[in-house]
Amino acid sequence: MTTTLSLHPPSARLRLGEQSFHDGSARRIDGAWWPRSYDLTAELPGLLAGLPHRWGHISSVLVNGAMWSLSGDGMLIEDERVHLRRTDLPRAEHTICLLAPGYGRWDLLVVPPTATEEEAEQLMETATVDAGQVGHTEMTRFGRRDASGDQLGDSGARLSAHDQQP
Template sequence: MTSASSSPPPLPAPRDVRLRLAEPTRFGRTARRIDGAWWPRSDDLARELTGLLGVLPRAWGRISSVLVNGDTWPDCPEQMAIAGQTVHVGHTDSPTAPHTVCLLAPGRGRYDLLVVPPATTQAEADLLMERAVTQGA
């Protein structure tokens, strides 16, 4: 009798992470309140966040903390090991930002991404992501 091992699903490849970033200004930051849009494939924050952090621009630096909406992402760990480093995950209950994720990089700044819900249709997601990077959501 053999037993099947249940290994975790593979992490998203960089080409599988659905992310659009706003164009930086000449100072390296966007002049808007939203720095980009992210369309995760599932509600599994631990899995999705690992893929996201793996494709961010090097200029953003190392992300040490992530702030997510507790209603949108209720089941997430307080910290995660990503690429050999600990990333702290905090919750907010702010009603003004239910569909955003805030990424903090010490010495580099704060980056806010619009989060497009995973179940969104391709057409609607494309529109939301385009609007976020061109109009600042």
């Protein structure tokens, strides 16, 4: 099933790192993205519209299958087909991988939609300045909130003020 989206997507909350190349060492994070939800069909058009033209046409997107809601295996964005793929690899839990044939691959840290502005800013800064050295602990600590806004721990249980890390 293919979804067609275009027109005026909301602007992406996106920060890209200074360098988008890799030296053969561990894979770097190329930037950070703070979506408004985990609905990929709603969020992806804004993200792709915010990317630099030098990245080319993103033809394939790889996301964590447990985290994102999406229907079908692709969508049309501005009359271009974008293939959507899922992975269950733990190392991809908080990232989105963008592929553009002939241009390259870019990995973006995904800031949880429920993160506060302060949390998102801190994560985005760390991801772009420290070449993506944001650990799993920081990602699970930030943005995990229930419907009332209370912070949740790794198990999904509410954290008391005593349990929360600064």
